[in-house]
Every structure is written in structure tokens, then in C-alpha cells.
Amino acid sequence: MAGRRTDTRERIQQVALELFAERGYDKTSLQEVADRLEITRPALYYHFRTKEAIxxxxxxxxxxxxxxxxxxxxxxxxxxxxxxxxxxxxxxxxxxxxxxxxxxxxxxxxxxxxxxxxxxxxxxxxxxxxxxxxxxxxxxxxxxxxxxxxxxxxxxxxxxxxxxxxxxxxxxxxxxxxxxxxxxx
Known part of the structure; x- marks a missing residue:
């Protein structure tokens, strides 16, 4: 189970960084990160509460x-x-x-x-x-x-x-x- 959690965290980090580069850090929301990952915001919050934390x-x-x-x-x-x-x-x-x-x-x-x-x-x-x-x-x-x-x-x-x-x-x-x-x- 820990392996899946680590994989999900790494995917979130990768996708968030892509979005930060594409749209700019200030213009990227957690909802956009969740949407790109095709997960819910609560699922994203399980790993990271804020984009600053990501x-x-x-x-x-x-x-x-x-x-x-x-x-x-x-x-x-x-x-x-x-x-x-x-x-x-x-x-x-x-x-x-x-x-x-x-x-x-x-x-x-x-x-x-x-x-x-x-x-x-x-x-x-x-x-x-x-x-x-x-x-x-x-x-x-x-x-x-x-x-x-x-x-x-x-x-x-x-x-x-x-x-x-x-x-x-x-x-x-x-x-x-x-x-x-x-x-x-």
C-alpha cells in the first residue's frame, strides 16, 4: 500500500509541476491539478492540502x-x-x-x-x-x-x-x- 501512496504523490508532484510551468504557479489551482490527474479534490487533499505543500x-x-x-x-x-x-x-x-x-x-x-x-x-x-x-x-x-x-x-x-x-x-x-x-x- 505504501508503494501506491508514493506513486500517487509522485504523479501529483509531476502533474502539478507541469501545470505550474504551463499556466504559472499563481494561476494554477488544486482543482486543475485534480482534474488533470482525473481524481477528486478530497483524494488530492489526502496527499497534499495546498499547492504550496506540493x-x-x-x-x-x-x-x-x-x-x-x-x-x-x-x-x-x-x-x-x-x-x-x-x-x-x-x-x-x-x-x-x-x-x-x-x-x-x-x-x-x-x-x-x-x-x-x-x-x-x-x-x-x-x-x-x-x-x-x-x-x-x-x-x-x-x-x-x-x-x-x-x-x-x-x-x-x-x-x-x-x-x-x-x-x-x-x-x-x-x-x-x-x-x-x-x-x-
Missing amino acids: LASIVDGLGDSIDELVGWAREQPSTVESRREILRRIAGLLENQWRPLFRFAQVNQGVMRDMPAGARLQTGVISMLSLLAVPGADAVRQFEARLAVFAVILGSVPFLFEMDLDESERARVALEVATKLISDE
Whole structure:
């Protein structure tokens, strides 16, 4: 039974995020989320009482995955290959989980700024930015390391790049650029 409840919560989160992106967070109602899911409002309320609770749970999930990535990365040796693997993992998480929420956060910065979970997300992203910096590196190399993380993240935002690339190709190019930024060449 717990598996079904988790699946339903994940479906609610996914559909709500789609609607928030399509219609805007402020213009989306819980009724619209329930209608898209083809469930009743009481069934939706069983899992989430408010759209704020839905969004907070999505952001908390992202925060948890960032915390896991940062924890793992801090245990790795400071090598070029480790930094490349960190970038690959960030790109993989964008591909599998983060992309819709990062898009939402970019378009709805005011909503994210006003949420406690938004502050956690900001802290997590700042922690990620420092993962690729080589201790003792000069300011240019430290800046390049931070830009590498942004390159991977921004590669998932289609409206920033007027390029004739599909989503997966744009993500591949972004990872390649990011990898060049952290190389020792």
C-alpha cells in the first residue's frame, strides 16, 4: 500500500509541476491539478492540502538529491576525473529529476524566493558550485569551476539558447563545454 501512496504523490508532484510551468504557479489551482490527474479534490487533499505543500515537497526532494551529491562529491579525491564525474552526475540528475524544477525556478523566482524550501535549494546550488574548485587554484580557475556547474544547468534551459538542438543534444553540448572549463589543459 505504501508503494501506491508514493506513486500517487509522485504523479501529483509531476502533474502539478507541469501545470505550474504551463499556466504559472499563481494561476494554477488544486482543482486543475485534480482534474488533470482525473481524481477528486478530497483524494488530492489526502496527499497534499495546498499547492504550496506540493511545491515544497518537490523542492525538498531536489534539495535531498543535491545534499546526497554534495556529500558524495566531498568524499572524492581532488582529481580531474572526479570533477568530470561530478559534472556527469549533475547532468544525469538534470536529465532524470531536476530539469523541470530548475525551469520552474527560473521562471518563478519570486515564488521560490519566498519559500523556506527555496532558501534550501539556493544553499544547495551554492554548495554544488564549490565542488569543482581545486584547493589553492587561482581566481580564474575557481571561476571556471563554478561556471562549469552553471553551464550544465543552463544547458537545460531552451529559451536561453537559440540553437537548433533538441534537448538531449543541448545537454550533451553543455556537458562538453563544462568539462572543458574544468580540464587541466
